[in-house]
Amino acid sequence: QAKTKPGPKAEGPRRGPAPRAISFGAGFVLALAGRRLRHGPDEVDLSRSQFDLLHHLLRHRGRPLTREQLGAHIGKGSEGSNYIDVHSMNVRRALARFAPPDFLQTVRGIGYQAA
Numbered sequence: 751q752a753k754t755k756p757g758p759k760a761e762g763p764r765r766g767p768a769p770r771a772i773s774f775g776a777g778f779v780l781a782l783a784g785r786r787l788r789h790g791p792d793e794v795d796l797s798r799s800q801f802d803l804l805h806h807l808l809r810h811r812g813r814p815l816t817r818e819q820l821g822a823h824i825g826k827g828s829e830g831s832n833y834i835d836v837h838s839m840n841v842r843r844a845l846a847r848f849a850p851p852d853f854l855q856t857v858r859g860i861g862y863q864a865a
Contacts, residue, residue, distance in 0.1 A: 776849035789848035807864040814857040
């Protein structure tokens with residue numbers, strides 16, 4: 751009886767180690783280990799919820815996320831609440847001190863996305 755060679759292994763998407771930092775916009779770096787946001791040598795002050803919101807948007811860059819998805823991820827907000835809108839406005843305000851936050855976009859009728 752002839753032996754058959756096994757076919758190539760089915761590989762899914764490769765998952766390497768999670769990134770330690772995410773670069774975005776005009777010189778911003780989100781350092782995950784220390785939960786810090788930097789613009790060049792300057793540290794950008796964000797609350798825990800604002801950091802989590804920004805991190806989640808950057809992890810799904812280019813994909814619109816609903817307010818409900820964002821609220822569920824950061825564990826706050828409820829239907830009809832403007833909690834996510836307020837936090838995204840505050841994130842934009844903090845980033846605007848250093849560079850235009852053009853990458854953080856409002857998707858009308860849906861929510862937000864990081865470009």
